[in-house]
Amino acid sequence: MSFTRSRSISPLPRKVNCIKSPKVLKSCIKPRFCKICADKASIIKYGTLSCSSCKTFFRRNSFHPETVRSCSLNGLCEVNMKTRGYCTACRLDKCLRLGMSSDLIRKEEQQKSRCSSTSKFKTTPPVLFLQDLLLTNYEWTLLTNIIEAHDEFSITPQLCRLIETLSKLSDEMQCDETNTCDIVILMYESILFFISSSLDFHMFTVNEQSFLERNLHAITIFYFILVFRDTTLIYKSKCDDLFKAVHGPEIIFQVKSINKQLDFDSTIVGLLWIVFGFSSNNFIINVHKNMLADSLLYSTHRLVRSQNVSIELLWKYMIYRHGFSNSVCHFSRLIGEFLNLIKYSAIAYMNTVNYHKLVDNALKKMKQLQITDSKEHVQL
Numbered sequence: 143m144s145f146t147r148s149r150s151i152s153p154l155p156r157k158v159n160c161i162k163s164p165k166v167l168k169s170c171i172k173p174r175f176c177k178i179c180a181d182k183a184s185i186i187k188y189g190t191l192s193c194s195s196c197k198t199f200f201r202r203n204s205f206h207p208e209t210v211r212s213c214s215l216n217g218l219c220e221v222n223m224k225t226r227g228y229c230t231a232c233r234l235d236k237c238l239r240l241g242m243s244s245d246l247i248r249k250e251e252q253q254k255s256r257c258s259s260t261s262k263f264k265t266t267p268p269v270l271f272l273q274d275l276l277l278t279n280y281e282w283t284l285l286t287n288i289i290e291a292h293d294e295f296s297i298t299p300q301l302c303r304l305i306e307t308l309s310k311l312s313d314e315m316q317c318d319e320t321n322t323c324d325i326v327i328l329m330y331e332s333i334l335f336f337i338s339s340s341l342d343f344h345m346f347t348v349n350e351q352s353f354l355e356r357n358l359h360a361i362t363i364f365y366f367i368l369v370f371r372d373t374t375l376i377y378k379s380k381c382d383d384l385f386k387a388v389h390g391p392e393i394i395f396q397v398k399s400i401n402k403q404l405d406f407d408s409t410i411v412g413l414l415w416i417v418f419g420f421s422s423n424n425f426i427i428n429v430h431k432n433m434l435a436d437s438l439l440y441s442t443h444r445l446v447r448s449q450n451v452s453i454e455l456l457w458k459y460m461i462y463r464h465g466f467s468n469s470v471c472h473f474s475r476l477i478g479e480f481l482n483l484i485k486y487s488a489i490a491y492m493n494t495v496n497y498h499k500l501v502d503n504a505l506k507k508m509k510q511l512q513i514t515d516s517k518e519h520v521q522l
Contacts, residue, residue, distance in 0.1 A: 174286075177240045178233065179226040186282075189407060189463055190241045191289065195226065200237045203230060204244040210234055241407030243463065275466070277458045284455060285409065292412040295336045297328045298372045322384045323500055329365045330358055330504045334511060336412070337419040342448040355509055357419050359501055363487045364418070364480060366397045368411050390494040393486045400479045407463075410476075413456040418480065420449040 176183040176193035187197040203210060210230050213219055219232035226233055277285070304321075337343060337354055386394050422445055460469040490497045 174290075178236055179221055179223050181223050186285075186289075186409075188242045188244075188246045190237070192237075192242070196233075196237065199226075199233060200242050200244075201247055203234050204237070204242070204247065207234060241409070245465070246463065275458055275461050277455075277462060281455055281458065285459065288412045288416070289409055291336055291339050292408055295332045295339070296408075297325075297332045298369065300328070301325065301369060301373045322381070322388050323503075326362070326388070326500060327504050327507065329362050329369070330508050331511065333358060333361050333365060333415055333419075334508050337415060340416060340448075342420070342451070345448075354419055355505060357421055358505065358508055359491075360480075360484045360487060361415055361418050362504075363393070363397070363483045364411075364414065367401045368408070370397060370401050388494075388496045388500060390490040390497060393483075393490045393497075396482065396486050400483070409459060410456065410463075413452055413459065414476065414480070416452040417449055417456060420445050420452065 174183050174191060175181065176196055177190050178192055178196040181193040181195060183191050183193045185191070188200055192200070213229050213231040215229070215232075217232055217235060219225065219229040221229075221233050221236050304325075334354065338351075343351065343354070382394070457469070457473065460473060463469075464472055491501055492498070
């Protein structure tokens, strides 16, 4: 029995809201909530938007997780404002899964130690240029906007509901190829709406916005890593077989491998989408006859200007999360793995018939969505 789209996944919101500038944001600030327990929160602490209670809890328990008593319900406890004090193991596990890092606690203590020592000894910082790598208030505001846009267009909650529904069905009623294609289409839509909500995106004409169409394919492959990390969809054998049938086993193997190797949060993912979205071409296969007539392929300075803002923001945020030395290795590994994904996705596109049809169908739908959404915006 086929599991229909209407029962599995609800469509993403069609309306695209531009990411607000800091001046506009001050006049219409939305309430923000802790990613761990949904209590009110105001700032990103230890890598995740969290309330003071969860911040204190993580600081107290993250250094020695081996001393935390294991969960009596096998890690199935729900963590919210009312239940956050019931199970230490599940609360700590949720903190770690959503991006909180004990390394940032050490960094905070080191900064406090340096501040106290400078009151006794006046020394000149050995590397002055590191001062320029700190996030400014303006950049923190931009990060907040990106996080809010990422959460608004994320399909992870929908996929979690799908997995919960599938787990209650018999093997004959579980995920089929139609559901797999629907999930991929939703990934394309999610990234399209997320990137097109950027103010920079609407500085380009409708024809110039074709750069996003060329880049969606490669970025969506990167989206798989986030989806596989945040859900258990790929670990259901039936769904795993279907994804391999559609995409080819090699690309699914690579996505799983990269998922195990890389440690990154949703903020880094959102910034990477924007960085690679504002590229001249991430799809190394020429499928359009008029592609060579695209001026952005030859005069990329306008794209690079928008891309550089996101790259600098990504670099500063990674230094905040991992420190300078670790960020160098982490950043290099991220770029290298992304380039590998572009290569494998191109091979899959040329050699896998089902995947070829899926990508062409998805890009066709995304182009129609771009035309529809462009009528709702005034080009700058």
